[in-house]
Amino acid sequence: MMNNVRPKKYLGQHFLTDKNIAENIVEALSFKDYHSVLEIGPGKGILTQFLIKKDHIKLKCIDIDSESIEWLTQEGFPIDSLIEADFLKIDIQSVFQEPFAVIGNFPYNISSQILFKVLENRDSVPEMVGMFQKEVAERIAAVPKNKSYGILSVLVQSYFDVSLLFIVEPNVFYPPPKVMSAVIRIVRKPLAQQPQIEYSLLAQVVKAAFGQRRKMLRNSLSPFGINTAPEAQQWLTMRPEQLSVLEFHQLVDVLKKASN
Numbered sequence: 001m002m003n004n005v006r007p008k009k010y011l012g013q014h015f016l017t018d019k020n021i022a023e024n025i026v027e028a029l030s031f032k033d034y035h036s037v038l039e040i041g042p043g044k045g046i047l048t049q050f051l052i053k054k055d056h057i058k059l060k061c062i063d064i065d066s067e068s069i070e071w072l073t074q075e076g077f078p079i080d081s082l083i084e085a086d087f088l089k090i091d092i093q094s095v096f097q098e099p100f101a102v103i104g105n106f107p108y109n110i111s112s113q114i115l116f117k118v119l120e121n122r123d124s125v126p127e128m129v130g131m132f133q134k135e136v137a138e139r140i141a142a143v144p145k146n147k148s149y150g151i152l153s154v155l156v157q158s159y160f161d162v163s164l165l166f167i168v169e170p171n172v173f174y175p176p177p178k179v180m181s182a183v184i185r186i187v188r189k190p191l192a193q194q195p196q197i198e199y200s201l202l203a204q205v206v207k208a209a210f211g212q213r214r215k216m217l218r219n220s221l222s223p224f225g226i227n228t229a230p231e232a233q234q235w236l237t238m239r240p241e242q243l244s245v246l247e248f249h250q251l252v253d254v255l256k257k258a259s260n
Helices: 019-027 066-074 111-120 134-141 151-159 199-211 230-235 245-259
Strands: 036-040 058-063 082-084 100-105 127-133 160-168 181-188
Touching: 019 100, 019 127, 019 160, 019 181, 058 066, 066 082, 100 111, 111 127, 111 134, 111 151, 111 199, 127 134, 127 160, 134 151, 134 160, 134 181, 151 160, 151 199, 151 245, 199 245, 230 245
Parallel strands: 036 058, 036 100, 058 082, 100 127
Antiparallel strands: 127 181, 160 181
16 A cells, blocks of 8 residues: 655645635636546645545546556546646647646646647637646746736737646645645637637748847848848847737738738
């Protein structure tokens, strides 16, 4: 019989120990327009224990850590809800065929990758609530002309409304991380408010722009033809942090039309 689960540094595990915070995270889900929830990295089930009390939802929990899955099974968590797999590699369309929310105390070393996968599957994910490193949470919620404003800000805010809910101290984790944490909620925007451009092209342009954030866009985006697109001239001497999310959409649209 397993007595405990050891947090593993290579998996970026910091187990949340405060049940009040865990309950607040679960209660941040709106359960609007969906009845299914995917928890990423349940660990020792501190969020799961509150999720399974929601008898109106269909819950699946995915964890790459076989020790956690074994422990949760022995503790009596519903075995049909537990999936031992790597969230970043699994086809999440195979987990749910209907809309589902994503929740978790995310491993900080893959939290950005989790977000990018949610973005790629945004049509299936109306809402997400999660624990992030505070610095990453601030990036997701950042506004233009702010040093935190970057790739995550533009891509997430293109499709989701972002709320930074609360800050979490290191002492409520085991082991305590060396950074502050924060919980954010993102809620998918109505389709009419989302950019009518290809996500892959938007991501390419945004990543190229912020990949050289100190350079003017005429340099960082020259491979996309910004210098020869007449309608893009207004942005040539600007740096990426000066553009709003909407302006990035407009710029990408101009670049796409100019390349056709």
